[in-house]
Amino acid sequence: MKSFREELWFNIPGRRAFVNITPQVEACLKKSGVKEGLVLVNAMHITSSVFINDDESGLHQDYEDWLEKLAPHEPVSAYRHNRTGEDNGDAHLKRQIMGREVVVAVTNGELDFGPWEQIFYGEFDGRRRKRVLVKIIGE
Numbered sequence: 001m002k003s004f005r006e007e008l009w010f011n012i013p014g015r016r017a018f019v020n021i022t023p024q025v026e027a028c029l030k031k032s033g034v035k036e037g038l039v040l041v042n043a044m045h046i047t048s049s050v051f052i053n054d055d056e057s058g059l060h061q062d063y064e065d066w067l068e069k070l071a072p073h074e075p076v077s078a079y080r081h082n083r084t085g086e087d088n089g090d091a092h093l094k095r096q097i098m099g100r101e102v103v104v105a106v107t108n109g110e111l112d113f114g115p116w117e118q119i120f121y122g123e124f125d126g127r128r129r130k131r132v133l134v135k136i137i138g139e
Contacts, residue, residue, distance in 0.1 A: 001037075001137060001138065001139060002032060002033060002034050002037075002136075002137065002138060002139065003135075003136070003137050004028065004031065004032035004033075004034065004134075004135070004136040004137075005133070005134070005135050005136075006028045006031070006133075006134045007044070007131045007132065007133055007134070008021060008024050008028075008121075008131065008132040008134060009129060009130070009131050009132075010048075010121060010123065010129070010130055010131070010132070011126075011127075011128065011129045011130070012123040012126030012127070012130075013126065013127065014126055014127070015073070015091075015123075015124070015125060015126050015127065016064065016094075016122075016123055016124055016125075016126065017122075017123045017126060018060045018063065018064075018120050018121070018122050018123075019120060019121045019122075019123070020055050020118050020119070020120055021041070021050075021119050021120065021121045021132065022055075022111070022118045022119045024134075025039060025041055025104075025111065025119050025134055026111060028134045028136060029106060029109070029110075029111065029136060030109075032136040034106055034109070034136050034137070034138040034139065035106070035108060035109045035138070035139060036106060036107065036108075036138050036139050037105075037106045037136060037137050037138015037139060038103055038104070038105060038106060038136070038137055038138060039103065039104045039105075039106055039111065039134065039135070039136050040101060040102075040103050040133070040134070040135040040136075041101060041102050041103075041104070041119055041132060041133070041134050041135075042100055042101030042102075042132065042133050042135075043095070043100055043101065043121070043122075043130070043132055044130070044131045044132060044133050045130040045131070046092060046095060047088055047091035047092055047094075047095055047123075047124050047125035048095060048121065048122060048123050048124060048125075048130050048132075049094070049095045049098035049099055049100065049121070049122035049123075049124070050099065050100065050101050050102050050119065050120065050121060050122070050132060051098050051099050051102060051119075051120055051122060052102050052104070052113075052117050052118065052119055052120070053117070053118070053120065054116040054117070054118065055116075055118045055120075063098075063122075067094045067097065067098070067124075070093070070094075070097065071089075071090040071093035071094050071097070072090060073087075073090045076089070088124075088125040090124070091124035091125035094122075094124040095122075095124055098122045098124075102119060104119070106136070106138055
């Protein structure tokens, strides 16, 4: 069995963004040489996320609006976490909703997706460098 590990790094200039990272994950898969197995992709920071969905701008705006209703950024005083001097209590909750990681099957050297599926990095408290782990195992 082969094992491959690579880190993807992001520095999103704004507070929030959704980035399609499917091409980077596919590049990792090609480097790994794995033809049959699994790919784990996970956010290595507690205010960012990895998830699978459609790459459609209206959906991304719907996510933004929905998440802001569920966990609004302001007032920052509404979050006990922010009493530590942070202003990102909402980002921790948004990450919890959107998830930490995804696992995708590898078949014939390709990510085995359903229709329209893509892998995204979700940033909820940007403006600093963060990483995503890509771990691939298989034959």
